[in-house]
Amino acid sequence: MSSDKGTLTWALRVTVPVAMGYLPLGMAFGAYTVSLGFAPYLAPLTALVVFAGSIEFLLVGLVSAGAGLVQIAVTTLLVNSRHVFYGFSYPTHLLHSPFAKFYGPYALTDEAYALINSGVRPTTQHELMLIQGISQFYWVFGAAVGAVAGGLIPESFDGFDFALTGLFTLLFISALSAATQRGTIVLAALASIAVGLLLPRDLFLLGAMLCYAVLCVVLVKRPRRSRSRITKGGA
């Protein structure tokens, strides 16, 4: 369709939707990190090394609340478990150089996944690396700007406390509208929240998420128990 496919101009144009999300959210992340009392350089560093959006907000929150490394590992595992399913429809065959083989999965975020599997459809390693690299630049740059600007915001302003609630509420709405079993999802999540509330406060997130993950497995496995017995021989 476009003759300039593979150029920087092309990549900047097709990643505009990503920039619209990453720049402001990255800035919110930078400002939020600084507001929790972390040094400004930690925001772009986290953005660069982790590069996974919502878990980064959670990560700085958990660290400032004194969470242990095990809790951080398990929370990351659960929150980012959705990424497991992106790999299946990622154009692995385009990756040839060792760097691309490392960086391709590394920068496989929700947005990269959406971009690659919707309009853009890169056909070379160069195109794929370009759009993933530029997307990461937006995120890290946004975090750096937010971290610097965040230091200039008076301490009495607590607006960034809403960043997490707002982010997860909107992600919940968009995930729910994409799902089919909405009632089941909401009921299972509310039940898991109730279970989490019975636990000590420190274990709420972990307990509720594990409970929900188990409920999902049970929901998917139960109705097909009879069928899986028949197909077991084939596996």
Next chain:
Amino acid sequence: MIAAIIVCAAVTYSLRLFPVLLAHRFRDREDLREISALLPAGLMLILVAYTLLEADSGVQLSRLILAAVISVIVNVVSKNFLIAFIAGFAAYSLSGLFL
């Protein structure tokens, strides 16, 4: 904090890398697909509850809920994630002046 960043990055990278390496083996697992369809929305709702539990006071809690409701309404009307986020952010900041 550096250790936490490394742990978080390592877990995230593993989650992204292994499916890419094993894609051919799991691509057709129907049950994994169904679980993946159920997980995100519920986990996000649990995260919303978690952020509400972190509120310092009843006033802050009501401001968070008010702003979240406003951002959902704006999102339904505008169908735009960013506008909805900014609307909620503005509602939260402004409500701080009155509550």
